[in-house]
Amino acid sequence: MPVFPRRDDKNPRQATRPAPAELLLPDESRRLDQAAAEAGVSLERLMAAAGRAVARAAMRRWRPRPVVVLAGPGNNGGDGWVAARLLEEAGWPVAVAAFGMPPENSVAAEAAGRWRGVRVPFSPEAVGRAGLVIDALFGAGLSRDLPAEAEAVLRAIRAPILAVDVPSGLDGATGQVRGFAPEAAVTVALERARPGHVLLPGRDLCGALEVVELGFPPGLIEALRVRCWRNGPALWRLPVPGAAMHKHSRGHVVVAAGATMPGAARLAAAGARRAGAGLVTVAATTQGAAFLLRGVAEAGDIIADPPAEALVGGKGKVWVLGPGMVPDDRARDLLAKVMEAGDRLVVDAGGLTLCAGAPERLRGASIITPHGGEFGRVFGPLGDLAQTDKPEAARQAASLTGAVVVLKGSDTVVAAPDGRVAINSNAPPTLATAGSGDVLSGICGAMLGQGLEPFEAAAAAVWLHGAAAPTGAGVVAEDVAAGIPRAFAQWTETYA
Numbered sequence: 001m002p003v004f005p006r007r008d009d010k011n012p013r014q015a016t017r018p019a020p021a022e023l024l025l026p027d028e029s030r031r032l033d034q035a036a037a038e039a040g041v042s043l044e045r046l047m048a049a050a051g052r053a054v055a056r057a058a059m060r061r062w063r064p065r066p067v068v069v070l071a072g073p074g075n076n077g078g079d080g081w082v083a084a085r086l087l088e089e090a091g092w093p094v095a096v097a098a099f100g101m102p103p104e105n106s107v108a109a110e111a112a113g114r115w116r117g118v119r120v121p122f123s124p125e126a127v128g129r130a131g132l133v134i135d136a137l138f139g140a141g142l143s144r145d146l147p148a149e150a151e152a153v154l155r156a157i158r159a160p161i162l163a164v165d166v167p168s169g170l171d172g173a174t175g176q177v178r179g180f181a182p183e184a185a186v187t188v189a190l191e192r193a194r195p196g197h198v199l200l201p202g203r204d205l206c207g208a209l210e211v212v213e214l215g216f217p218p219g220l221i222e223a224l225r226v227r228c229w230r231n232g233p234a235l236w237r238l239p240v241p242g243a244a245m246h247k248h249s250r251g252h253v254v255v256a257a258g259a260t261m262p263g264a265a266r267l268a269a270a271g272a273r274r275a276g277a278g279l280v281t282v283a284a285t286t287q288g289a290a291f292l293l294r295g296v297a298e299a300g301d302i303i304a305d306p307p308a309e310a311l312v313g314g315k316g317k318v319w320v321l322g323p324g325m326v327p328d329d330r331a332r333d334l335l336a337k338v339m340e341a342g343d344r345l346v347v348d349a350g351g352l353t354l355c356a357g358a359p360e361r362l363r364g365a366s367i368i369t370p371h372g373g374e375f376g377r378v379f380g381p382l383g384d385l386a387q388t389d390k391p392e393a394a395r396q397a398a399s400l401t402g403a404v405v406v407l408k409g410s411d412t413v414v415a416a417p418d419g420r421v422a423i424n425s426n427a428p429p430t431l432a433t434a435g436s437g438d439v440l441s442g443i444c445g446a447m448l449g450q451g452l453e454p455f456e457a458a459a460a461a462v463w464l465h466g467a468a469a470p471t472g473a474g475v476v477a478e479d480v481a482a483g484i485p486r487a488f489a490q491w492t493e494t495y496a
């Protein structure tokens, strides 16, 4: 289970509560509705709350204007019928275009039955003159591709779209588009967000995400035992140096540098040092050491041509193996020795290339940090799965290797062998620059060295990396490392 921040309610500085981080899968959402019914909270009441939240979101963001509500045949449509009625009661001009009617005697049918206002045919013309379209066609659990008729209408929209639950066509579990999904200005998510609101391309289609609580009885979400979260401070605590600490109690990170790209090792070492590692050593070749010594302030201790035996083993040691590493015999030997010694280990870049098509070689690593290409090279068919279901692919890779998998991208997924998944969303596009991954692997090493367990270490590192990255033009990987103290400060001020 994730460690939740301790809070001291007497101290107002500690009063900020991280937003609920659970991401519900469609099946969990169904179980939640069922449990609510058993606890005496009817679907009717939940639908009324959802429709009210949608109407309020429209009134908060827009002045009264002609609204067209696209209502689908299920409960998503039901929310739309409720919202239509409330907006009309508030004096807005509203028309409903229904795509099929809900089954007789259903809660959604009841909501539709209460609509006394204008109905228009479900056609591209219906949305042509709208000033706002409420998309209540299908929800996050859509099980097949969007029908062509629905796509034609959604494509004809020129007005801003307020999506109920998800923009219709978006798969709530994976963030993938089923045939087509429109780009919403606002998405009202119900009770909790879904993985598809955070994963790409879904996140980009949702516009501003509003998560509204519907009034589920307390304890029901906890009882679901959700295994997927939005990555953030609700999942881990960053290590904060205490007065009694000394450098040897804050971990010793050893970065193994390759023969040809010592700059990558320097960036990994910078990430580790800025993220609080007590000691950082770069183990380089003679040639690499000569280069590194010129930038000693950002590299830590440098050892030229160390015999691996001299470095492996020892208390508190964490290896970062791979940034700038050429997958040669020396690297292969070193990986084997580190594994044999049982040291904690972060494997990235060249270290992953050593394991292409042979994921079993990674057994014993604590954290691996592949981008999509490296993931495919190591895990073969799971690489294809990652294209359609990134969390599931990362989860399977973690279970296969026993390592926490950090599958990188703008929507980095962190998966643990026990099935926990954190999806990250704070990475600015400036992180798409050479060397930024090296900084991340160093931060992962520093988190492990300071005592976080691998899943929390990886998730915290990924968040810190995103928070450290400056936005705007001209950002290079060194700036990300330099931004780490500011990211720590942001966390301390808000959550510590």
Ligand SMILES: NC(=O)C1=CN([C@@H]2O[C@H](COP(=O)(O)OP(=O)(O)OC[C@H]3O[C@@H](n4cnc5c(N)ncnc54)[C@H](O)[C@@H]3O)[C@@H](O)[C@H]2O)[C@@H](O)CC1
Pocket: 029, 032, 033, 043, 046, 047, 050, 072, 073, 074, 075, 076, 077, 078, 079, 137, 138, 139, 140, 141, 142, 143, 144, 145, 146, 147, 164, 165, 166, 190, 191, 214
């Ligand atoms: N706990 C929650 O989150 C709550 C959710 N509510 C709403 O309930 C919705 C989910 O309701 P449903 O499960 O009824 O799902 P939908 O409203 O998405 O509708 C599914 C219906 O559409 C049909 N369908 C699916 N794909 C189709 C296709 N390609 N072509 C034609 N028909 C298709 C299905 O057979 C089913 O009848 C959520 O999106 C949300 O708006 C609220 O009403 C109340 C509480």
Ligand SMILES: [K+]
Pocket: 076, 135, 136, 137, 138, 139, 163, 164, 165, 166, 167, 168
């Ligand atoms: K929708």
